[in-house]
Amino acid sequence: MLILTGIMKYLTIIVILCFHLMAQEKTEMQKLLWIADSWVSASGETTSYEEWKVISDDLFEGGSKTVKDGKTIFSEKLKIENTAEGIYYVADVSHNPEPVKFKLTAVSDTSAVFENPLHDFPQKITYLLEEGNLHAIIEGPGKDGKTKKVDFYMQKMR
Numbered sequence: 001m002l003i004l005t006g007i008m009k010y011l012t013i014i015v016i017l018c019f020h021l022m023a024q025e026k027t028e029m030q031k032l033l034w035i036a037d038s039w040v041s042a043s044g045e046t047t048s049y050e051e052w053k054v055i056s057d058d059l060f061e062g063g064s065k066t067v068k069d070g071k072t073i074f075s076e077k078l079k080i081e082n083t084a085e086g087i088y089y090v091a092d093v094s095h096n097p098e099p100v101k102f103k104l105t106a107v108s109d110t111s112a113v114f115e116n117p118l119h120d121f122p123q124k125i126t127y128l129l130e131e132g133n134l135h136a137i138i139e140g141p142g143k144d145g146k147t148k149k150v151d152f153y154m155q156k157m158r
């Protein structure tokens with residue numbers, strides 16, 4: 001009987017630990033895992049690609065490019081990195097002398113918002129997972145001073 005009581009105590013502790021582990025909150029980087037994939041969008045004569053790979057718990061690397069008539073007309077290196085100052089989306093494009101950082105300001109299991117109010121355009125980048133597809137939105141002031149918004153709708157590459 002004494003052995004059975006001891007076993008029951010251990011089983012109770014194991015069950016409590018299992019529930020505790022299952023209830024732990026995801027980190028912000030874990031909430032972004034849905035973005036890690038290969039995405040494509042075709043519109044007329046252009047096709048755009050975006051790809052994200054998980055390098056570590058604190059770093060995703062990727063890139064995007066747009067192709068028209070077999071030629072790459074735009075490309076950028078991308079990363080999402082967890083630093084001591086926060087999580088940043090970093091875009092490295094040829095027309096900017098330095099990579100541009102956008103701070104993560106909101107995240108869920110299906111959305112992420114990155115912002116840099118000091119950048120010319122865009123100042124805000126939003127990613128949404130909608131029915132298994134990726135919807136990216138870039139926003140900021142246009143040349144006329146009015147808010148400009150561009151939507152990109154992408155599907156997973158099969």
